[in-house]
Amino acid sequence: MEHQKVRVRFAPSPTGGLHLGGVRTVLFNYLFARKHKGDFVLRIEDTDQTRYVEGAEEYILECLRWCGLNADEGPHVGGPYAPYRQSERKELYRQYAEQLVKDGYAYYAFDTPEELDEMRTRLKTEENPSPQYNHIVRAHMRNSLRLLPEETAALLATGTPHVIRIKMPANEEISFTDMIRGDVQFNTGTVDDKVLLKADGMPTYHLAVVVDDYLMKISHAFRGEEWLPSAPVHIMLWRYLGWQNHMPQWAHLPLILRPDGNGKLSKRDGDRLGFPVYAMNWKDPRTGDFTKGFREMGYLPEAFVNMLAMLGWNDGTEQELFTIEELIEKFSMERVHHAGAKFNIEKANWFNHQYIVKADNQRLAQLFMPVLKEKGVQASEEYVATIVGMVKERCNLVNEIWDHGFFFFQQPENYDLSPVKPKWNADKRQFFLDWASVLETLSDFSLHSVEESFKQLATSMNIKVGELQLPFRIMLCGGKFGPPVFNIAETLGKHETIARIMKALTLLDA
RNA sequence: GCCGCGUUGGUCAAGGGGUUAAGACGCAUCCCUUUCACGGAUGAAUCACGGGUUCGAUUCCCGUACGCGGUACCA
Incomplete structure (x- = not known):
């Protein structure tokens, strides 16, 4: 275990644009893998068929490419643990779920969505607004724990839709060591019997993440802090499956918060406050919603990455500008801040400005050409590069080259004569x-x-x-x-x- | 409600029993520049609260408050 090769994974579900918090998770995975000469795996967690969005996977891949944080294994390049799409691994999960049932760690549940609804509304009180399917409730539901074996067998035989749920111990203290937070403790009684295998035969995240992390020999698992509460489920699964000694080390990353007020940063906050949240432009094929991305807004990928690295991590010195090589060398999970960080677009702009000033004029000119084209301006890259050299000092974004240098391409339309x-x-x-x-x-x-x-x-x-x-x-x-x-x-x-x-x-x- | 995680200037944050509590972004003033920006200088602004422990707590412990996250056949 200790000498096992470092293998980490980024496991997004392809449901939409890639959020800046997602990119930071990618980055931390990438830095950790590179630092320890390990592998970085991309795994697509597309177990929810109803949320699948066309083009999202390609979009994620393109984001990684733009940021220069490519995975070593994944659906795009294959690898020794293929397939890397959970939907293509569907058949694999059932046996583990069945195994758990056989061993008494899980059970069949035949409750219909309506019955679950009924249970929740019936048990709902002011004191308990979200009743759980837990060790008490399960004794009154339609599952193989309560039913006679013949009844369960009959239901199964007739193909009654059912799920498999984990049977959480009623009262057991469990703990694990988080690489960022240290010891974290839970009582199993406070967690409900999560569904492991859905009625459609797909695993839920809980089962899939454990099975795949095991099968793919993942040594360290990094994910957002929102996953911390379900850690006990995963710990129990690693135990119940008999893989306890192979459990990866975990780190739960602090959340990226909205700049005003509190709460997780969302795409909506960006729309509302006028800054990007997604790495690149994203158009939702279902709703037609269009969201602007950092790339198209004129951010340089290395600036974006540097800025993200500093959101929740620092090397303990005053240094803020790092090349990716320096980040790889200096990164450590132990130095990741515990608390969430409010996203600050001003600081992001400052980072970008630093990189623009340093960037090669020719390269900036190339990046700026599309903007020029949009303005209907014809100019040689050579000419644009000299303009860039003159104005980049006052630009935060590549696209601002226009604001500071449009008069090089056309006569002014408006004159502010008032100072003269x-x-x-x-x-x-x-x-x-x-x-x-x-x-x-x-x-x-x-x-x-x-x-x-x-x-x-x-x-x-x-x-x-x-x-x-x-x-x-x-x-x-x-x-x-x-x-x-x-x-x-x-x-x-x-x-x-x-x-x-x-x-x-x-x-x-x- | 319950469970978990947090709390150092407006923001990102260093620090970790004795410090003038770093630095950066932003802001303000000044210098440079007869535009703006860059650069330079200066400044305002911080340890959530209450109890312990201690000669001494921002730092350790316990509470409280507040915030966030979770509480789905979503991830």
């Missing part, structure tokens, strides 16, 4: 008229010669250079923004610069 108008006069007007003709004669339209001629003329006309720079900026950009103004002129080129001066002059005359 009050101090505008005939001298200044004359300056720009004269300067335009000076520019016309310039053989070298470089940053320095443009700036030089600007300053020379201003001095000779006895106007402060500073008084003219802002007007010039607005002539080129349309407002008080953008990189250094002579850089803009140089990039725009002689023809366009003069054209913009002349156009703005007519606007100022109006």
Whole structure:
């Protein structure tokens, strides 16, 4: 057990877009696996046929690919423990459930959904709003524990729909050591007899996770904190199946909470507060609902991953920016924070900004091309890359390159003349008229010669250079923004610069 | 209700019996820059509460409060 190879798994159910909390779970699995030279398995938990969503599995795969957190084994690449889709393993689970029945650790239950409903409403009180199918209640239900063996046999023989439930001990203290929280204790009496095998023959999560973790030789199982309450069921299953010595070590990850108030972060919070929650764009094929993702919003995958790593984990130093290699080297489950973390989009933007500034201009240009295309702008990647170099310092998102540099691609449509108008006069007007003709004669339209001629003329006309720079900026950009103004002129080129001066002059005359 | 897990500035968080209780994001002011941003400086802002234990608790123990999660033939 101790010397067993590290094998971890991410086990999503393909029911929709991949939540940022899901990606963080992937990340922690991935880091742990890489650090310990182990395997990272992707297993699709599609045991609920009613919740299956077309395209969700491919979407998850694509998210992992985008983040660079690919699995070593999974439905997409196969592996020694295939198949990796639980629906394709369906036949496997029944024998274990039957085995448990045979050994007296589980039982058949024939209660119909209506009967269960009836039981719950009948037993429901203010003191007990959610009655459980537990060690007391089971004695009064239609199951093989209460029925005579002949009755059970008859029901089975006639193909009566039934489930198999675990028989939880009435009162037993059990505990396990969580890698993050340390010892956690439960009493089995407080947990109900969970269904293990559904009437349709599919296992529930509880059975499938134990069987598959065993069969796939999973050494460490990481999942969200919302699973902590069902840990006792899983512990009992590992015992009852006789695999106790193979049980993986568990870590229950803290939840990612919504920024305002408390509670698990959901897609809805993102819609409401205007930030992405899913890794990539997701369109629900059933409802047609469309949700924006981090990727399409202009986040860089390495920034996204770095940001996620810091949500609930740190290495104990002041370092916040980590390459994936550093994360692999430094990650440890013991340093994961115990409490949930509120998601903060501002901080996420800061991370992205850090990575944008560092990123290669060519690469950013490529990422930005689709946005440009959307705006109906034609430009060479080369040209875009130089623009990127000038504006990326002030961008948090790749898509913001447009906001900070649109005037490189088209003449401004709107001009904010208000900072110029009050101090505008005939001298200044004359300056720009004269300067335009000076520019016309310039053989070298470089940053320095443009700036030089600007300053020379201003001095000779006895106007402060500073008084003219802002007007010039607005002539080129349309407002008080953008990189250094002579850089803009140089990039725009002689023809366009003069054209913009002349156009703005007519606007100022109006 | 019951069970479980949590609680250090607005947010992410380090620390762990004696500290001026780090750092980052955000915010504010200033410097740089005659735009904005970057950068630099400064500042406001924190140990949920009550009992123990102790010479001394933010740190250990016990309660309380609050928050979250679970309580499905969903995962």
